[in-house]
Amino acid sequence: MRVDVDFDLCQGHAECQAEAPDWFTVGKGSEAKVRAKRGEIPDDQLADVKAAVKYCPTQALRLVGTRTPQE
Numbered sequence: 111m112r113v114d115v116d117f118d119l120c121q122g123h124a125e126c127q128a129e130a131p132d133w134f135t136v137g138k139g140s141e142a143k144v145r146a147k148r149g150e151i152p153d154d155q156l157a158d159v160k161a162a163v164k165y166c167p168t169q170a171l172r173l174v175g176t177r178t179p180q181e
């Protein structure tokens with residue numbers, strides 16, 4: 111599973127960084143945007159990244175690429 115960022119929606123609130131600091135970094139200033147790691151999210155970080163997706167106030171984060179397709 112990976113995370114996609116919609117940079118048009120991201121407003122730099124940094125909730126994602128608070129939830130998953132190993133995965134997200136947010137710069138300072140009014141133009142701050144998130145920087146997210148690329149690639150497959152390790153199992154031991156998945157819960158934190160899911161929380162970041164859940165609590166992003168602008169819904170700029172999205173999980174993609176589920177390992178087991180849902181029917």
Ligand code: SF4
Nearest residue numbers: 120121123124126166
């Ligand atoms: S919580 Fe959402 S809006 Fe805030 S920096 Fe992270 S991705 Fe951007």
